[in-house]
Amino acid sequence: MAPFLIERRSRLPVDEAWRRLTHWERHAVSVPLTRITVTTPPPSGTGTRFTARTRLGPLALDDPMEVVRWQPPTGHGPGRCRLEKRGRAITGWAEIEVYGHGAGSRARWTEELRIRGVPRVFDPLTAWAGRLVFGRALRRLLDG
Template sequence: MAEFLIERTVPLPLDEAWRRVTHWPRHGEVVPFTRVTADDRFVRARTGVGPVGFLDLMEITVWDPPAAGAGGRCRLEKRGRVVLGWAELEVRPGPGGRARVVWREDVRLRFLPGLFDGVLRAAGRHLFGRALNRLLRWE
């Protein structure tokens, strides 16, 4: 599996940073060729063009929003046919009243051998780093 970590410190209150990184449809606006829908239990990210694509089905296994100045954490377990692994989004207090956002992900593509983990890790860090930047700038 290809595990990567992305961290950002932003001038936002914890609850606003949390709102921005867990507003699932917005993820579809910042990840190319992707549409995201969600309910209380699952997040569905379909990536593709026309009929060619795949579904990244993620089950929300931890949902612990920030409260009373303490951080929050969300864990998604990937349950799709193609994309496997997990993702965690964490928001915690940072320096100077800012929010520290941590995106941790371990991803594997079912039909891709482990030989490609380095490429997958670099691509994930780049793609989701840009997505996180855009999510956190969202007004």
């Protein structure tokens, strides 16, 4: 697995940061060549399933995910969400956490990513690419 961690501070209140980070279709705006389709009815919560499809010409890669933990923020604690990657090509998990931080919030994205068929020797490169792509997505979701 290629683990990585990204943290960002935001001026947004915790509830708004949580709403933006768990609005799954919005993630596609920040990830190049990707479209996200939610396959379960709203609202989001445990059991929500969606697929991120990245396409470059005739080549497409699906990354189906399921929310297995859903704990929205409360006045007493942070919001936490865990996604399990259920694909044939991409496996692993991601966790999104949103904490209060002064007048704003702090978001933490932790992920362990595995791309089947890619030798483990490339895990550092995979983690670097994950930090780059998801760091950009996190910044755009919180700033946009």
